[in-house]
Amino acid sequence: MTLTFGKPSITIRRLGVITSIYMMLGFILLCGLLHPSTIYSEEIKSDINSFISIDDEKTTAPIFDSTLDKLTNSIEERQLELDSDTSDGLIVDDQKDKDMVVVLGDSDSQEKLSPPLKSEIATEENRKQANLAELNATQPNNRTTYIIPESSHSIAEQQRFLIESKGSSVALLNSDEFRKTAREDRGFERDKLRSLDIIPKGDLSTSNVIGNTDIASQISLGFKKNAIQEHHLTKTFSQKDGKLSSVIEGMLAIGKEKVEKEIKYSGNLWQKLKAKAHCLVCCVDNLNFEDIKSYFQYYCHLNHQLKLPKGAILSAKTEVYRGGDFGRKNKDNVFGYRIPSLLKTEKGTLLAGADERIEQACDWGNIGMVIRRSEDDGVTWGKRETIVNLRNNPRVPLVTSGDYSGSPINMDMALVQDTSSKTKRIFSIYDMFPEGRGVISIANTPEKEYTQIGGQSYLNLYNNEKKSKVFTIRDKGIVYNFKGKKTDYHVITETTKSDHSNLGDIYKGKQLLGNIYFTKHKTSPFRLAKSSYVWMSYSDDDGRTWSSPRDITASLRRRGMKFLGIGPGKGIVLKWGPHAGRIIIPAYSTNWKSHLRGSQSSRLIYSDDHGKTWHTGKAVNDNRVLSNGEKIHSLTMDNKKEQNTESVPVQLKNGDIKLFMRNLTGNLEVATSKDGGETWQNHVKRYKEVHDAYVQLSAIRFEHDKKEYILLVNANGPGKKRQDGYARLAQVNRNGSFKWLYHHHIQDGSFAYNSVQQLNNDQFGVLYEHREKHQNSFTLNYKVFNWSFLSQNTEKQGTLWEKMAANWHVLFKFYL
Template sequence: MKKTPFTKLILPLAGMAAFLGFSQLARSSESFETAPQGALSSFQSQYGTITSAPDNAAIIGKAKSGKNGLRILGGTGKSIKLDLKDSPKVDVSMNAWAERWTSKPPFQLTITAETPSGEKTIYQNSDSIKTGGLNSKIEAQIPAGTKSLTFSLNSADNGGMIMDDLYIVPSSPMVFKEISSNAPVIPAMIRRDFNPVLRIDIATEGGLKPLELTDVYLKFDGTTDMKDIKSVQLVRGNEKPGDQAGEPFGAPVTPNGSSKDLRLTGKMPLESGINSFWVNVLLKDTANIGHHISLKATGAIVGRKPAKIQEPAVANQRIGYTVAQPGDKVTPGNRVSKSFRIPGLVRTNQGTLIAVYDIRYNHHGDLPADIDVGIRRSEDGGQTWSPLQIALSCKTLTGKKTSDGCGDPSILVDRKTGRIWVAGVWSRGFHPIWNSKPGSTAPDDCGQFVLAYSDDDGKTWSDPINITEQVKSIETGTDSDWGALFQGPGNGICLKDGTLVFPAQYWAVDKVGENKTARRGHSTIVYSQDHGKTWHCGTGFRPNTSECQVVELKDGSIMINARDESRSGYRVVYVTKDLGKTWTEHPSSQNKNGKGLMEPGACQASIERVFDNGPAKDAFFFSNPASHSGRNHMTIKASMNEGSTWPEKFSHLYDERPGFGYSALCPVDSQHIGVLYEGNNGFIYFLKFPYKELLAQ
């Protein structure tokens, strides 16, 4: 998310330097932006000199804001020292944002101050510092006369801690400086209890006699229909919205009829620095997924005085649907699941949308685990969805209740027969998929390639069908070094001649040197030319590829678009004209000639060809996190020349928050395409886009 110009701006009052004893107070928090990345020995910060012994600390490219953060390395007795430029003459406050590198014990952070009367411990509360983002706040009081601060850390050898935005609060009466707003791209979702559609930042200085925020004024000009909104509330947060609402400012407000002006009231003391608030819009279950929520903040009452936003940002957020979220129940049985992952999406011959994904009952983690493949159906283009059911479960194959997991689904429709196929990988007991025995097809030795099908538009599903011996066997030409062999995940396709094609991947023991081997992924396809009676496997086109998707080209050949495990930052693209026997590299592969598709290290993606008569006929669409810095900025791109180029004018950001990053595209009708994608922490969302919008010149 782009920082507002004053994200870290703290302006001291005139004369405060003399009051505190600082000859030149720092004018912002210390975010280490001017420090070179790498090992840290000495750095001139805004508050004084920061030093560390060799192998104790480093400046790294991860931060709360900006690009840099300070990492205290893992191990025993690691520390950094801050020698203050000037000693404060009164007690002052200090805060910073921190994150544990790993949750493994031990972990103990201690901050000591060198005062005129000796060393004093001012912080020792490590239980409050968590993993998963720089969202833990360190707060301490610096005694008057302090000359230096020492941050000492004991942690696991591969552990440590990241710290950013270190700030020493001026001890003076608080004054208001500025108010602004920011509108990141964050859709509003039906069924979600936190839709942060607009951020409001209030900048203050000084820590004494805090000012209060009592009123915020919003205008919903541009909102399609105010009746879509159930309530609006302001909540306290950070620069990034996170996954849960923070401390509420006042009570939720329900829009009054068609009026697009809204006043939020409450009573909340402000902190010194930047106070970030998020406008949280809760939607009715009947909200229209073709509509938008559009709004801006015009001003507020701060310290009993009006504060106006001079150039308010306008949020224009699409309405979508939360297809899965932690706590959803599975029917029958009403079993609750803690997480959902790995989406796939198709439209059946009857026009029904079928969404499949992992039901990860106990946690977010991959197989081996207690996982089934779930399904929800929509007969109205994604506006409403059926209850969650199980489409593919392998527990019945052995009778074990929890230890036989099946997941990572891929789904396709046989356009000739209407049959819907779902593929999954079965982990018998708690067998680790990645340690599958090369050359073996036995369930106790390796992951199993399993299928289920539906002949009634996805309402009921067959028992699992194990095709491992068909697709992974020496008799059919499969290399004996192959270990795990499984599907996509995501979507498969039906070729014009009726051939069913699942994207697939196998992991083989490859020679990587004269005396070295490594287990590496190879993207490929699994296909059937007799409507699923028998199945066959192609060959891999290159090592260090894995999760992939496929589309059919006009000449009947198959393009495969693959995740790059070598972390080049771009997708790998190949073409086969003989069902995977041989492959040819595509000109766009790995950004050759600057025409490639970026990815964040390595991540699943989705590619879809549109055959419907309409504005997007024969267009290719592609969805993934369009970023080199993590799984964020979910984006749809379009190509009108079969993937040879992906013009920037056809690139549309649809959710910029960090998430798990997997997605699946599917035509909804002749005028719209839909995307089923992962948010963060087990959420799966659905959005619908008009082709005219995505292809607008």
């Protein structure tokens, strides 16, 4: 009986499991049908209609009929709603981003356009005779207008067009252009003879590819011109694997999906897509892929669609520093930008500082310190100015073993304004390394950087690699030998050259010998110690011009430090307490025992005399007693987990300094100083409700309605992934601790270093690292949000469904 009872019991349990599985599948199916695409499909689909006109009476698609008809009407309504002073066509998002405007429609819809746009519509006949130069002269903001007219010619001929921006590295090109050399087509197509659809699958893979331009219609896609030139003439498109990515890397395409296996689609599912070309008028200014992508949201809905409360503002991003694309440099010959630093000056000017990483994204190579100014809270930005960019070693190939190590380096800027002084001087403090790979190229054994003589510190020079006798650079750059005697050598230690690139040049008499910052293939008889240095530049004219850099390392270094560097972003000036007026800059250091492996420790450097002299405070880890009773010190520790690195300080109204630190615990850690940053309380507070992705973060303290708050901006992970930027609001409790109130998503995708500032009583601005898939690391973007955004819940539409139906997205999202 026991055995007999057991068997049916097992069967029942199995049936229960099977039933549960079917119920789960049914639930997931329901989730797919109720995918977030359903929730906000109208909003997303309206974007795609900016590029696709639906008007083919011979085709039917029951799934799309009613929705797409509504979309066409929606576009026309949006055109009619344009403000009278913005007759530019379709407004891109609520921020009125005018980088790119697209207008579409037949003759009827054209009649509804505002007069300036109507006058720009041309036919195939008069387009050939149109004077585009005259037409462009009438455009706002010096835009270039390209007209793709409605025509009686074949669709393939209508779509054989190119839209490109003057001076831009990006073009709009449809797949038909590639057929001249590669017969098989790619992208969205419809075989009109057989009434079959060619649907992208996987990584833009396709099946049943038709190579006849007479029977296929295409939808325009975005590419990079260089990629087109290099790939489509040299690589063939294999119909077997159908992988477009092997032909054109980084292509933006409607319908690009990642699926694990091929999915069968019904034959008439896409018949309502692009059957007839209409007139397109495109105004293009600095066209970039983000603009293009905004029109392809129908299939890219994983951008977080936020439902903002009334009065809340979260702006579209503005590219302040635009890097290159697809591993190539931008029009200014720059690979990318990193390490943002944002400062609001007392005159109301925004200063945006950055690393201009000319050759690559890593922490070495040809890197300059650059700045841009905005006098309208980031709406527009002035030209890029260089604070310093040291010259490359001409005797070292630019690419040495692929590591670009032939340059001295400046990097990791922090900006601060001395608001307590009469001059309101603005300081830029940053790292300096001699030629090499930055912190990786610091000597394995200590090399003394300075010699103390009569209370003065002089920079040491070495004349060979081993057991060198030490020379010194003294007043006016004159080199003294190891006996303290003058030599015929002198070094440029101060310069009026705009980019200060000749600093370190060494002469014998009037003959240039080389540069003391060169460590390899050098022609100079001298080099400085292979160490890290801290430099300072200043501006007395609101960031317009900058002084020659000054080395302040000698007063900051402590015996036992291997590396000392700046925690980039922004410093502060203390307002309360006995040290009011003190200038504070975040920094961190390592020791010789474990270096980057286990000794990184946050600390502050500070000045009490308006930047004339600088001092180093103790590290957070100095004499810190851990929960297990172990006592550590920054100069001797080897403890990976207890490291804290780049940081940002704020001062509370009670006088305390709170230091928000990058760390390895996975959560936010905050240290407290009660003496102006000279020492730290033993307890480091860990906030488990705030994720730390082990990347630099930024924070400010502010007041609203007589209450004290903290605004923190950082990447949200998961884990150590630098993605999904969040702005987090905390209220300061009476005891100085924080109560975290809201965590708001502000940027999808990559999100790394950032710098945040309060613009006024209601608004905040953040400058941050971000890249789209085609972009190099990184482009520095700027966004604005307000108090209403921070202080209320923002509902991310569809988040629950995205999590529950992620693997079913491709299967079900089309059936809306």
